[in-house]
Amino acid sequence: MAATGTEKQESKAFYVTTPIYYVNDAPHLGHAYTTVAGDVLTRWHRQRGEKVWFLTGTDEHGQKIMRTAEANDVTPQAWCDKLVEEAWKPLWEHLDITNDDFIRTTEKRHTDRVQEFVQDLYDKDQIYKGGYEGPYCVGCEEYKLPGDLIEAEDGTRLCPVHKRPVELLKEENYFFKLSEYGPKLLEFYAANPGFIQPESARNEVLNFVRQGLQDLSISRSTFDWGVPVPWDEKHVIYVWVDALLNYATAVGYGANQEKFEGTFPADVHLVGKDILRFHAVIWPAMLMAQGLPLPGKVVANGWLMVGGEKMSKSNLTGIKPQDLTSHFGVDAYRWYFLRAIAFGSDGSFSWEDFSARYTSELANDYGNLASRLAAMVGKYFGGALPEATAAGDAEQAVREGLAEAVAAADRKIGEELDFQAGILAIFDFVKQVNGYITEQEPWKVAKDASPEGQARLATILYTAAEALRGVAVLLNPVMPETSQKLWESLGAEESLGALSAQRVQDAGTWGLLAPGATVTKGAVLFPRLEEKPA
Ligand code: MSP
Numbered sequence: 001m002a003a004t005g006t007e008k009q010e011s012k013a014f015y016v017t018t019p020i021y022y023v024n025d026a027p028h029l030g031h032a033y034t035t036v037a038g039d040v041l042t043r044w045h046r047q048r049g050e051k052v053w054f055l056t057g058t059d060e061h062g063q064k065i066m067r068t069a070e071a072n073d074v075t076p077q078a079w080c081d082k083l084v085e086e087a088w089k090p091l092w093e094h095l096d097i098t099n100d101d102f103i104r105t106t107e108k109r110h111t112d113r114v115q116e117f118v119q120d121l122y123d124k125d126q127i128y129k130g131g132y133e134g135p136y137c138v139g140c141e142e143y144k145l146p147g148d149l150i151e152a153e154d155g156t157r158l159c160p161v162h163k164r165p166v167e168l169l170k171e172e173n174y175f176f177k178l179s180e181y182g183p184k185l186l187e188f189y190a191a192n193p194g195f196i197q198p199e200s201a202r203n204e205v206l207n208f209v210r211q212g213l214q215d216l217s218i219s220r221s222t223f224d225w226g227v228p229v230p231w232d233e234k235h236v237i238y239v240w241v242d243a244l245l246n247y248a249t250a251v252g253y254g255a256n257q258e259k260f261e262g263t264f265p266a267d268v269h270l271v272g273k274d275i276l277r278f279h280a281v282i283w284p285a286m287l288m289a290q291g292l293p294l295p296g297k298v299v300a301n302g303w304l305m306v307g308g309e310k311m312s313k314s315n316l317t318g319i320k321p322q323d324l325t326s327h328f329g330v331d332a333y334r335w336y337f338l339r340a341i342a343f344g345s346d347g348s349f350s351w352e353d354f355s356a357r358y359t360s361e362l363a364n365d366y367g368n369l370a371s372r373l374a375a376m377v378g379k380y381f382g383g384a385l386p387e388a389t390a391a392g393d394a395e396q397a398v399r400e401g402l403a404e405a406v407a408a409a410d411r412k413i414g415e416e417l418d419f420q421a422g423i424l425a426i427f428d429f430v431k432q433v434n435g436y437i438t439e440q441e442p443w444k445v446a447k448d449a450s451p452e453g454q455a456r457l458a459t460i461l462y463t464a465a466e467a468l469r470g471v472a473v474l475l476n477p478v479m480p481e482t483s484q485k486l487w488e489s490l491g492a493e494e495s496l497g498a499l500s501a502q503r504v505q506d507a508g509t510w511g512l513l514a515p516g517a518t519v520t521k522g523a524v525l526f527p528r529l530e531e532k533p534a
Contacts, residue, residue, distance in 0.1 A: 013053040014045045015266045019275060020057040020103065020246050022141075023080050024068040026087035029337075029349060030272070030304045030311045032095060032321045036334050037301060037343065037419060038270050039097045043477030044414045048504045053263050055250050056092065057103035058084055062141050062239030066225035076225045080106060091321060096330055096480055103250040105227075105242055113249040114242050115230045117290070118218070121176065122231060126289050132173040132217045135166035140274070141239045143169075143217055161274055161310060173217040174235060181285035182213045188284065194297060196280045197417065198344040201273060201300040205280045216241075216282060244283045248292070267296040268417070273344075274310070276300045299417050302346040304337070311349075324354070327533065331479035332358050332526065338419035338478065355529060366430050366471070367526040372437070373464045374489050377519040380446050385465055385491060386458030387515035395463045398436050399510045402470045405429035406508035409474050414504070419478075426474045433467045436460075465490055466513055472499065473507040482525045491517030 018038045021031050035056055042054040060080040069079035084104060092099065103110060121127050135144040137159035144166055149157040156165050186209055189195055189202070196202035219235035220226065226236025245253075247266055252259030265287070271279050279298045287294055303310040325333045336354050339361075341347030377383060388395070405425050412422035442460045445453055469490055476483040476499055487499040495514035496502065506512070 011051075011262055013051045013263050015053045015251070015263050016042050016045075016055070016268045017247050017266050017270065018056040019271050020059040020105065020243055021088065022062075022064060023058045023060055023083040023088065024064050025313045026083065027091050027321070028311060028313070029319065029321055029324075032091065033304055033337050034270050034272060034301055035092060035097055036095060037338060037417075038268075039095075039099070040334070040338060040413065040419060040477050041268065041270075041417060043098065043480070044410075044504070047473065047477055047500070047502070048410075048414065053101075053251065054099045055101050055103060055247070056097070056099045057101075057246055057250065058088060058105065059239065059243045059246075060084075060104055060106045061226040061236070061242055063138050063220075063223055063225070064141055066223060067138070077106060080104070094325065094330065095321065095334065101250055103246045105246060109255065110246060110249040111227045113254045114227045114237060114245050116254050117245055117248075117286075118237055118241065119230045121286075121289055122174075124289070126177050127174050127218065128177070130173060130175045130215075130217075131171070132175075133170045134168070136169045137162060137164070137166050139164060145214075162312070163309070169222075171221050172235075173221065173238075174219040174229060174232070175215040176218045176241075176286070176289075178216040178282065178285055179213045181288055182209055184288055185209050185213075185281060185284060188294065192294075195295075196276070197297060197299045201276055201280075201298075201344070205276060208277060209281060213281070213285075240278055240282065241286070244278060244286065247283075247295075265293045265295045269295055269298045271298060271300055273300040273302060300344065302341065302344055304341075305346050305348045319349070319351075323533070327529065328354060328358055329481075329526070331482045332362055335362070335423065335478050339423045340420075342420050343417055351532060355532070358526065358529060361427055363526040363528065365427065365434060367524060369430060369434055369437070369464070370468055370486050370489065370525055371521060373461065373468060374519050374521040376442055376446075377461055377465070378521055380442075380457060381461070383519050385513060385515055385517040385519050386462055388459040388462035388466075388511075390452070390455040390459045391463070394436060394440060395459060398433060398463050398467055401429050401432045402467055402510070403508035406470065406474065406504065410504050413477070423478060426471060429467070430471060433464055433471075436467075437464055462513070462515065465519065466510060469496075469513050470507045473502045473504065476500070476502075485522050485525055489520055489522040491519050494518075 016038050018035050038054060042052050045052045066076050069076040072079060135149060135157060137144055139159060139162035148160065149166060150160045152158050158164060159166050189206060196205050218238045218241045219229050220238060221235045224236055226239060227242050229235040229237055248264060251263040269279050284294050305311060340353060340357065377385060408425035409422040412418040412425060440460045442457055445457045468486060469492055472483045472486040484499055487493060490513060492513060495517060496512060
């Protein structure tokens with residue numbers, strides 16, 4: 001029996017992608033920013049119990065990589081192999097990134113399908129031969145329009161992203177009839193207002209498409225580091241057409257129909273705002289040309305800035321992701337950028353800001369709450385979680401606070417990709433619980449040996465433990481290592497099972513921790529920071 005629409009929908013994975021990164025150099029904070037965001041989103045949906053597919057990878061063709069390899073006296077393939085194995089994959093592992101696959105555009109599973117896709121467009125008369133003459137930025141690997149450029153003081157025309165002179169190309173190219181897709185794209189954006197986020201990004205794309213699209217050169221003929229155009233091997237396929245197709249080839253396009261239908265199209269393409277047009281204009285037009293389904297959303301993040309410029313290979317602060325994780329820990333690193341910068345806006349990194357937030361929000365607000373609770377259960381109840389038998393208004397407020405934090409975080413992180421607001425909702429709740437403990441003064445109540453006094457003490461500590469149980473679940477996608485430590489410290493594993501098996505939907509249900517569970521004072525969640533390294 002053929003699957004109904006609903007059944008099909010249910011079996012499709014929630015598919016999240018990062019851009020595939022150029023491997024001209026090792027990853028920096030900016031690349032890690034998008035990848036961590038993708039991982040948090042992915043883990044959030046997994047924590048909801050959904051089937052999820054998270055893809056990242058590397059973009060290995062094109063002039064930029066070729067020139068870097070030449071400058072280093074190695075072949076482009078050897079350059080890419082080394083960087084992927086020694087820098088990119090290890091960093092994602094180090095940052096606890098749980099991608100389901102890692103695609104490299106030099107893999108045969110990709111290149112074969114790219115050739116088929118382009119051949120198919122050629123056969124459908126969507127591609128024609130022409131000549132291109134105009135500016136090109138090798139840093140962006142992008143054909144620029146004269147209006148895109150900025151002028152240096154001496155009149156040289158510069159790429160606005162790289163602030164470096166553009167090159168003038170004049171070569172024979174094949175063109176994709178992108179200009180024909182403008183009206184269809186505008187119709188699609190109008191029917192799907194959430195397709196491009198945030199709003200500023202959507203407006204930029206709308207304005208761009210409304211001005212009228214030009215046909216897109218989809219091949220280069222003056223160098224050979226790329227996928228050959230199948231009907232004319234003097235050309236290689238333009239690196240962006242090659243790269244965008246990774247989102248299809250990695251999930252079985254043209255090779256594994258079942259996998260493809262169960263995954264494609266992406267629900268969320270995460271991209272930096274610099275590569276928005278490729279994802280929101282060219283990619284959907286390529287899919288339209290083939291009659292393939294279009295992605296759910298393209299969400300553009302802002303830039304991490306250094307000295308007022310986009311952080312890039314050429315202006316790095318010299319701070320590597322590993323320098324920060326060795327000082328602050330991996331979990332705090334994952335948390336910091338999403339917490340400190342509104343997703344979609346630009347932001348700067350500052351060591352001082354990170355230290356201040358680490359100390360006040362992670363160590364003092366969150367870490368201390370967890371360790372105080374474990375210490376009090378140890379001291380007053382021999383480490384056995386007591387039962388709450390004397391709950392009143394104050395406890396009710398905490399219960400409600402948790403339910404609200406769950407709802408807000410689920411909406412903000414899971415749906416709106418407003419990571420900052422979602423994390424804040426969770427930490428506001430942590431503050432509420434701290435306030436509750438301060439007001440209830442369990443250390444004073446402990447001195448009251450009457451049955452009523454002991455019942456109140458038990459209730460206060462159970463309430464705080466339940467609150468932390470919810471927090472551990474909500475923060476698991478952001479800070480998996482510390483959430484696991486907290487889970488173990490609460491003795492939750494025994495009665496509730498693995499932390500990864502807890503559902504966001506149930507996180508706000510009250511009373512899940514089993515009284516009698518063994519609460520232990522485990523390792524400090526956020527140790528005091530060492531002196532800043534020189
Ligand atoms: N290879 C293309 C993407 C192809 S996707 C089909 C590319 N690669 S890139 O290595 O230049 O990096 C792309 C992405 O890295 C950006 O879109 C962004 O997501 C992330 N970032 C790189 N530098 C960044 C900052 N300074 N700040 C935030 N994100 C940054 O473009």
